[in-house]
Amino acid sequence: MPVSPEKQSTLSTVEILSQGMVINVGPQHPSTHGVLRLILTLDGEQILHCEPVIGYLHRGLEKMMERRPYRHNIPFTDRLDYLAALSNNLGICQCIERLGGVEVPERAKYIRVLLMELQRIASHLVFLGTFGTDLGATTMFLYAFRERELVLDLLEECTGARLTYNWIRVGGVPDDLPDGFAEKVLAFVKVFRQRLKEYDQLLTRNRIFRSRTQNIGVLPKDLALAYGTSGPVLRASGVAYDIRKVDPYEVYDRVEFDVPVFDRGDVWARYLVRMEEMHQSLRIIEQVLRDMPDGPVQTKLPKIFKPPAGIAYSRVESPRGELSFMMVSDGSPNPVRVHIRAPSFVNLSVLPCLLEGAKVADLVAILGSIDVVLGEIDR
């Protein structure tokens, strides 16, 4: 509660204490997963009020995109959600394809879905590792990153890069899968199934871990919907909403998978949703590899790509939630307007509600369970 300077000097000790202590978390803080600053007002151990401050990574990406031809913008999207670069690539490529009416070959769609699910596993493993470290389970970090390395090796072999893949193009993917890739992916799936069981043994049934996550940071269903959250945060609050089911893109309508939903809405549920999603991703990968047809992987496009005037909107389910791109074209080689709906940005907006009344010690657990990536929030 702000107090005028004149009154400030006359406050008694009790009154000063009752105002709450203001502390700063971040922007350089090891558990914020990026440059996020939180201004907390505390009453003892309880958080009275939280104000997230963002923008430290702002690069003006949407404006940059308006100054460049459509296809030059694909590598920039790698820098949005840098833990799931391929999802961003797919988002913008789908948007441009809708704008220009470009058809994607069948094989390319399957390759996209395969890469997307590998990416989801890699992203969730980062969550698992860092979330474990936040809560003091340092071993989890080492195990999760060991398995993530297997996924990154696969993606590196296919795309040539480890983090900023830039491997989806307008009208397909730039190149076919390398020789023997399917066998390697299946070998990984086999290993990873077994490792997921180990994670469950190590973390899911861990008494301390459960005590620190259960009934912490409860997000009720109506609040989650009111704030427009998406992805694992929404599904952990009991809403079965997954773009892959609701508005299927690529070949998600042809593969069989379940959408994990939990009603609890706490940190524990958000963790379980992500663990279960990794299982489902493995299922999708197996089906995609089984059904993948032969054929070309890219549609030929003119050198200077000019989509007709109009507006296009596309959304994909990134590991963090609903990622959408909107582009407006006036028939010139550059887009007139680009807008990105970043899932982390919307999910972060719910943080002050979750933190109100929570203990300071639970701050990292709650923040970690939302799994934000600041590159996407600030863009």
Add this chain to the structure above:
Amino acid sequence: MTYFIDGLATLFFGMLVTWRNLWRPKVTVRYPYQKRPVPPRYRGLFYLKWNEEKQRLNCVGCTLCAQACPTDVISMVKLGKGTNASVSEFTMDLGRCMFCNLCVEACPFDAIYMGPVYELASERRDACLFRITDLAQGGEEAVRKNIETIQRLMAEEEKAKPAATHPAGGHAE
């Protein structure tokens, strides 16, 4: 009491995982001394392909890669004209490069590729600037031979067509 039993179970299962992992082969390498193999598609330092048969670089200086680049990394000076053209200068400012592969895909002559070299960090700013002698396969020798070949081809063309203008020489700095 249930907490106590649960805690003991936690300890038991956690240690079981640790025990199992104790016997797995280690996954780390001692990096600066040991290096992991790089896959063939890896996107590292660029190189300009040397054509042994024609004794020249594949590059014809068409600037398609420079146009495809979102961050204006590439600049070049064209050498020669028409089908016999190549480059005398080809500079890449890798401080700006995103290693996005768009220039490689844009090249219709298979001239520019990305190689397996990845240790590009430097303490100096000018080390980000890669000139043609750093990028061409075969280094300075290849660049010299390339210029010789192009000049020879230009001279031949000149003889065949006496009306043509003077051939462009190597651009000395």
